Amino acid sequence: MIENIQVIAFDADDTLFINEPYFDEAEEKFCALMSDYLSKQSLAQALFKTQIDNLQLYGYGIKGYVLSMVQTAYEVSNHTVSTKVMEKIIEIGKDLLAKPVVLLDGIEETLQQLHGKYKLVVATKGDLKDQHRKLHLSGLGAYFHHIEVMVEKEELDYEKLLKRLEIEPENFLMIGNSLKSDVLPVLNIGATAVHVPFHTTWAHERIDHEIVHNHFYAVEKASELIDLLNL
Template sequence: MNLKVIAFDADDTLFINEPYFEEAEKKFCVLLEDYLSHQGLSRELFTTQVNNLPLYGYGIKGYILSMIEAAIKVSNGTISVDFIKKITEYGKDLIEKPIELIDGVEETLQALHGKYKLVVATKGDLKDQQRKLHKSGLGNYFHHIEVMDDKQEINYQKLVKRLDIQPSEFMMIGNSLKSDVLPVLEIGGYAIHIPFHTTWEHERIDHKVEHQNFSAVEKIIDVLKILQ
C-alpha cells in the first residue's frame, strides 16, 4: 500500500452513537404504545426515516422530524402538543449526550498521527458532528473533517479529489460495510471494517465482503497491525 490519507468514520467508530438512538426509539415506542405495538412503531419510524433521508439527510434533526411525522401518522393526526413536546425533548437529549470514546481510539490516532494525513469522513448533521468531534478532544489529530450527505462512490470520489490524491492512496476505516467499505473498494481505495455491537438496520448488508483491498479487525487498535 502507498497510503497518504486514512479516513475514519465518526459515529460508532470513534465514539458511541447508535445505542443512544435506540434509547430514544424505545422512549418513542413507550410514548405511543396506545396507538400501535412497539414492533409496529419501530417499523413505522424506520420507514419514515428512510423515506425522509433525501429530504433531511442523516442526523438527529432529521430523526426527530421523522419521529414527529410517524407519530402523526400512527395517531391519525390526533397526537397532542404535549406528545410532540416530548419527542422534541428526546431530540435535545440526544444532542446533549456525553461523548464516549470507543476503547483504543486515542491510542490508535496517536500512533498514526504524523505518519499519514488523518481525516474524518462521516454522515450526519454538520453542526452536530463538529460539536461531537470538538467535545471528544480528538480534533487535533485530524487534518480535515468531511461531513458527507451520503457515502456513495460519487461522494468518495469527490473527497479524494479534494484531498488531491488517487483512490489507491486512500483508506477508509469504519463500522459500516455498506457505507464505509463497499463504495471505497469500488473506487479503488482500501477499507478496514471494525464491527460495532449495534448497527442501524439501514446500514446492514446480507453478504460477505471479499476483496484484496479489504481487511476486518475486531478493535480499532488492531488497525495498527495492518498500518505499521
C-alpha cells in the same frame, strides 16, 4: 499488511465515538410514548420507514430523526396525538443533542500512533453542526487534517473527497463500522477499506452478503490497524 497508504479516513459515529445506542434508547422512549396506538415492533417499523422516506429531504442526523418521529406520531395516531406527547418527542431530540461524547476503546491511542505518519481525516455523514460539536467535545480534533461531513457515502462522494485531498485511490484507506457506507463504495473506486464492527448497527447500514476483496480487511478493534499497517 497494507502498503502505500498516505491518507487514512475515519468514520465518526460508532467508529470514533458511541452513537447508535443513543438512537436505540430514543426509539425505546418514542415507542413507549406511542404505545396506545401500535405495538413496539409496529411503531419501530413505522418510524424506520418514515426515516428512510425522509432521507432525501432531511439527510442523516438528530434533527431529521426528530422530524421523522413527529411525522410518525401524527400518522399512526391519525393526527390525534396530544401536544404533551409532541413536547416529549421534542425533549427526546434535545436529550440526543446533549448526549456525552464517549470514545471507543483504544481509538485515541490508535490516532496517536498514526498521527504524523499519515494524513488523517474524518469522513462521516450526519448533521454538520452536531458532528462538529461531537468532534470538538471528543478532544480528537487535533489529530485530523480535514473533516468532511458528507450528505451520502457513495462512490461519487468518495471520488469527490479524494479529489479535494489530491490523493489517488490506491493511497487512500477508509476505516468504519458500516459495510454499506464505509467499505463497499471505497472498494469500488479502487481504494482500501477496513471494517471495525460495532455491536449495534442501524438497519439502513446493514448488508446481507459477505465481502471478499483483496483490499478489504476486517478487525475487531481499531488498535489492530497498527499491525495491519506494520507500524
